[in-house]
Amino acid sequence: MAAAKDAPYNLVYWPGIPGRGEHIRLALEEAGAKYTDTAFSEGGVDEVLAFVQGNVPDDGINPPVLAPPILKHADVVISQTPNILQYLGSHLGLVPDADKDRNGLYRVNALALTALDGLSNEPHDCHHPIASGLYYEDQKPESKRRSEDYVKNRLPKFLTYFERVLQSKSSGDGPWLYGGRLTYADLVLFQCLDGLKFMFPKAVAKLEREGKHSKVFALHQAVAERPRIAAYLESSRRQKYSNGIYRYYEELDIEP
Amino acid sequence: MAAAKDAPYNLVYWPGIPGRGEHIRLALEEAGAKYTDTAFSEGGVDEVLAFVQGNVPDDGINPPVLAPPILKHADVVISQTPNILQYLGSHLGLVPDADKDRNGLYRVNALALTALDGLSNEPHDCHHPIASGLYYEDQKPESKRRSEDYVKNRLPKFLTYFERVLQSKSSGDGPWLYGGRLTYADLVLFQCLDGLKFMFPKAVAKLEREGKHSKVFALHQAVAERPRIAAYLESSRRQKYSNGIYRYYEELDIEP
Numbered sequence A, B: 001m002a003a004a005k006d007a008p009y010n011l012v013y014w015p016g017i018p019g020r021g022e023h024i025r026l027a028l029e030e031a032g033a034k035y036t037d038t039a040f041s042e043g044g045v046d047e048v049l050a051f052v053q054g055n056v057p058d059d060g061i062n063p064p065v066l067a068p069p070i071l072k073h074a075d076v077v078i079s080q081t082p083n084i085l086q087y088l089g090s091h092l093g094l095v096p097d098a099d100k101d102r103n104g105l106y107r108v109n110a111l112a113l114t115a116l117d118g119l120s121n122e123p124h125d126c127h128h129p130i131a132s133g134l135y136y137e138d139q140k141p142e143s144k145r146r147s148e149d150y151v152k153n154r155l156p157k158f159l160t161y162f163e164r165v166l167q168s169k170s171s172g173d174g175p176w177l178y179g180g181r182l183t184y185a186d187l188v189l190f191q192c193l194d195g196l197k198f199m200f201p202k203a204v205a206k207l208e209r210e211g212k213h214s215k216v217f218a219l220h221q222a223v224a225e226r227p228r229i230a231a232y233l234e235s236s237r238r239q240k241y242s243n244g245i246y247r248y249y250e251e252l253d254i255e256p
Helices: A002-006 A021-031 A044-052 A081-092 A104-127 A136-167 A184-199 A201-210 A214-224 A227-234 B002-006 B021-031 B044-052 B081-092 B104-127 B136-167 B184-199 B201-210 B214-224 B227-234
Strands: A009-012 A035-037 A070-073 A076-079 B009-012 B035-037 B070-073 B076-079
Touching: A009 A021, A009 A044, A021 A035, A021 A081, A021 A184, A021 A227, A070 A081, A076 A081, A076 B104, A081 A104, A081 A184, A081 B104, A104 A136, A104 A184, A104 B076, A104 B081, A136 A201, A136 A214, A136 B136, A184 A201, A184 A214, A214 A227, B009 B021, B009 B044, B021 B035, B021 B081, B021 B184, B021 B227, B070 B081, B076 B081, B081 B104, B081 B184, B104 B136, B104 B184, B136 B201, B136 B214, B184 B201, B184 B214, B214 B227
Parallel strands: A009 A035, B009 B035
Antiparallel strands: A009 A070, A070 A076, B009 B070, B070 B076
């Protein structure tokens, strides 16, 4: 469908935080795709709120969505970070070539889902272990306890897993997770590690010093050095971490 | 690939609990597919442990997996519940016809991911809010607090969302979430609601009495009445809920 091919990509996401929307932005930026972003458009937050509050009219094609990030592209309106990444991955060439490796899509998707589970959703719950609808200040002791477990047990477990992936034959040559080429799973792992460096600087620095996850850290570096990503990271489109998924609280910056 | 088409499906999952493996079983059962299941095979737990402990030899094709459920099919070894469901959905006819509705796959995937987020992962964290590696008994006060928030705020939010999906035009005719036909997203929502009925019987019964989510409850009933699902639910292959995702603790059975 030519119309869909030429249609711009529209990201609907909260302004003010990189958040889960950042995974979508990195895919669009790496591909050099044209896109709009409600984080930077006038009235953008109203569009996010319309979706969140269920006030978007039924278009007869797309099911309602519950929460951002949301991608609008031609007549497609879809939510869920790993789902949007699959869609963009296929459209923007950030997945294995389905003609040569028909099941590569599933292998890459598993890697992205695992990174999002352990290195994005779990960190979020470190500062919101009791309820996402309560303030951090209402769950501080529980956050401390959860963060202690996270940096001691969960974070090393997930980094060790991805190190193993990078050492496996299926990763191919070069710094990438699968098939010797950059996929959206690499962008996800980059963003997760980048956020964790901000949120738990002591724990991540210690893991980096220990040298057991050198391929994971090398992947982070390799993504940051991609020409389009490097330009993006320097631009004003790259928002600073604040009160999103990855937050810095001194009392949670635990040295394991 | 004829070999893959005829190859049996092999589910690798813990014995003794329905768990996340149950979503995979329901897809296989609904389709009448032949499959093996480590939950019922001699030495099955050793196969699960080999994966979990990273002792499965590198096959040169598939990245290592971190955790079950795992699907083995021909030369494919993939993990992550929603990912396996996508794979099976395409192979077993539990997704929209890609030739007629090329983006239906993404719409269905978003629904499954949202159900798993809010109605499976969040319930799990109700009894493990601090650390999945600790016993429930080590996080009882936190579990109570999280469960109170869950049944009061999160559970109604997600059921209201799915009711809205079922009322939208994109759901089509009949009891299903998308396109007027059964997809794996329906099986996921069935299993989630089924588990929640076990875990939070008072809260779910109250929501059912209130009548605001009648289409969600009707979907649960419609899935339970599918001939192959009904036979499965009566069989010994359908395991009882115990210490998995959906657990019954009297102190968490809160009437909101």
